[in-house]
Amino acid sequence: MKQILNFVNGEFVAGRADKLFRNINPVDGSLIGMVAEAGRTEVYAAVAAARAALNGPWGKLSLAQRVDLLYGVANGINKRFEDFVDAEIADTGKPRHLASHLDIPRGAANFKIFADVVKNVPNEFFEMTTPDNKTALNYALRRPKGVVAVICPWNLPLLLMTWKVGPALACGNTVVVKPSEETPSTATLLGEVMNEVGMPAGVYNVVHGFGPDSAGEFLTTHPGINAITFTGETRTGAAILKAASDGIKATSMELGGKNPAIVFADANLEAVMAGLKRSVFENSGQVCLGTERVYVERSVFDEVVRRLKLVAEELKPGLPNDHHTTLGPLISQEHRDKVLSFYRQAKEQGATIVTGGGIPTMPSDLAGGYWIEPTIWTGLPETSSVVQQEIFGPCCHVAAFDTEEEAINMANATPYGLAASVYTNDINRGHRVAARLEVGLCWVNSWFLRDLRTPFGGSKMSGIGREGGVHSLEFYTELRNVCVKLFD
Ligand code: NAD
Numbered sequence: 001m002k003q004i005l006n007f008v009n010g011e012f013v014a015g016r017a018d019k020l021f022r023n024i025n026p027v028d029g030s031l032i033g034m035v036a037e038a039g040r041t042e043v044y045a046a047v048a049a050a051r052a053a054l055n056g057p058w059g060k061l062s063l064a065q066r067v068d069l070l071y072g073v074a075n076g077i078n079k080r081f082e083d084f085v086d087a088e089i090a091d092t093g094k095p096r097h098l099a100s101h102l103d104i105p106r107g108a109a110n111f112k113i114f115a116d117v118v119k120n121v122p123n124e125f126f127e128m129t130t131p132d133n134k135t136a137l138n139y140a141l142r143r144p145k146g147v148v149a150v151i152c153p154w155n156l157p158l159l160l161m162t163w164k165v166g167p168a169l170a171c172g173n174t175v176v177v178k179p180s181e182e183t184p185s186t187a188t189l190l191g192e193v194m195n196e197v198g199m200p201a202g203v204y205n206v207v208h209g210f211g212p213d214s215a216g217e218f219l220t221t222h223p224g225i226n227a228i229t230f231t232g233e234t235r236t237g238a239a240i241l242k243a244a245s246d247g248i249k250a251t252s253m254e255l256g257g258k259n260p261a262i263v264f265a266d267a268n269l270e271a272v273m274a275g276l277k278r279s280v281f282e283n284s285g286q287v288c289l290g291t292e293r294v295y296v297e298r299s300v301f302d303e304v305v306r307r308l309k310l311v312a313e314e315l316k317p318g319l320p321n322d323h324h325t326t327l328g329p330l331i332s333q334e335h336r337d338k339v340l341s342f343y344r345q346a347k348e349q350g351a352t353i354v355t356g357g358g359i360p361t362m363p364s365d366l367a368g369g370y371w372i373e374p375t376i377w378t379g380l381p382e383t384s385s386v387v388q389q390e391i392f393g394p395c396c397h398v399a400a401f402d403t404e405e406e407a408i409n410m411a412n413a414t415p416y417g418l419a420a421s422v423y424t425n426d427i428n429r430g431h432r433v434a435a436r437l438e439v440g441l442c443w444v445n446s447w448f449l450r451d452l453r454t455p456f457g458g459s460k461m462s463g464i465g466r467e468g469g470v471h472s473l474e475f476y477t478e479l480r481n482v483c484v485k486l487f488d
Pocket residue numbers: 151152153154155160178179180181209210211212215216217220231232233234236237239240253254255256257287288390392418458462463
């Protein structure tokens with residue numbers, strides 16, 4: 001049976017009292033392997049190793065040497081591309097096509113692009129006149145924050161983990177990563193790549209486990225952690241913020257969403273369907289940026305619902321390696337129970353079920369997997385739980401609107417504010433609506449187009465802070481102002 005170990009100071013190590021937890025394949029519920037759960041001892045050893053690397057070999061590298069190593073990591077991932085794809089699809093059940101076109105290439109790109117960003121960062125400089133009429137020069141030095149805790153979710157495991165680790169290392173920090181307990185494999189595999197490319201021991205560490213009373217809590221409460229970067233549910237973010245407040249630790253919070261798409265009658269409906277197909281159903285709806293609320297101008301409402309139903313019904317659930325597969329399972333039994341509870345609530349609250357609403361019939365060898373039907377509802381009040389709360393499944397509610405003002409108000413009426421998409425052929429309206437939506441990211445006539453130099457993050461209960469490009473540098477570095485007084 002495969003064992004997935006912690007990666008501490010360049011070595012693969014067992015967990016507390018050799019404690020193990022199960023790594024399950026969501027496609028059929030089978031056991032893939034056992035994961036070594038890190039206890040306080042292993043987490044503290046990882047933080048100590050990260051501190052030693054920061055004060056030792058890693059901290060002494062020049063920027064050029066650091067950048068070379070990060071390019072090496074990107075190449076190292078690409079050299080073992082298929083190993084990463086296999087590991088990601090085993091943990092998540094997602095279609096191979098998705099892992100090999102999104103997750104793993106972005107995993108590699110996150111190292112290369114942030115190495116490029118850090119090479120080109122501009123600096124601040126101010127010349128001033130002092131009270132005694134002399135000159136002083138101010139300039140800012142960027143220094144790494146220190147040891148960064150990286151806490152990750154399961155939906156895009158390598159992509160979201162390296163989206164933090166790439167810039168953190170580029171800025172000269174060291175990291176201790178706590179991957180999701182559901183998806184421990186690619187973070188562990190990255191440890192092998194780190195060793196293969198000659199990364200100094202202790203720069204990149206991985207501890208496995210859960211949140212409370214496990215690796216997550218031991219890491220976020222450790223006094224030696226200088227910053228915590230987190231992606232996950234809003235209520236977990238709140239718990240981590242409390243833990244971080246004790247040590248006044250810097251935090252970056254990328255949290256949940258309940259993202260709207262607004263479709264105006266003048267939009268190109270082919271483009272709308274292509275966008276919604278991805279934003280509602282890709283990764284089985286388990287994308288934080290995904291659309292769960294669709295607002296459609298009344299004159300095209302019936303047509304959009306009709307076409308979206310066809311899109312949903314054409315999706316093919318199946319094995320990741322079957323090239324016909326376009327829909328994977330949900331990540332776990334627990335998550336499917338949560339999504340199904342929303343399917344039940346929709347029914348109880350009087351929704352019209354346009355399609356789906358349950359568990360699909362799968363061949364007997366896949367019947368133990370966490371499959372769920374793509375689902376579309378109409379007819380719910382905007383205040384219902386299904387329209388207000390994040391579901392994180394392949395589903396959406398579609399509602400009609402009559403005016404631009406009404407669409408904006410409906411889109412803004414949840415506690416979340418992560419992402420939105422607006423479909424229109426009127427360029428003025430596209431800009432006007434985007435400017436009024438209370439979100440961190442707004443796409444016009446598209447979805448999830450990413451340039452890693454751009455700011456990424458959520459408003460309202462969807463997060464605190466921005467990462468991406470220079471915004472990542474702001475989070476992963478500390479600015480030290482040096483003021484030099486010049487004498488005549
Ligand atoms: P989660 O919050 O349950 O878990 C995320 C991570 O936090 C896991 O590694 C978990 O073990 C750890 N954790 C849980 N409790 C903890 C605690 N008390 N202390 C320290 N660590 C703790 O989230 P999930 O179910 O893995 O992921 C799905 C959620 O993530 C959704 O809400 C989704 O919207 C959100 N998400 C947000 C973004 C974004 O960029 N805003 C991206 C992806 C996912």
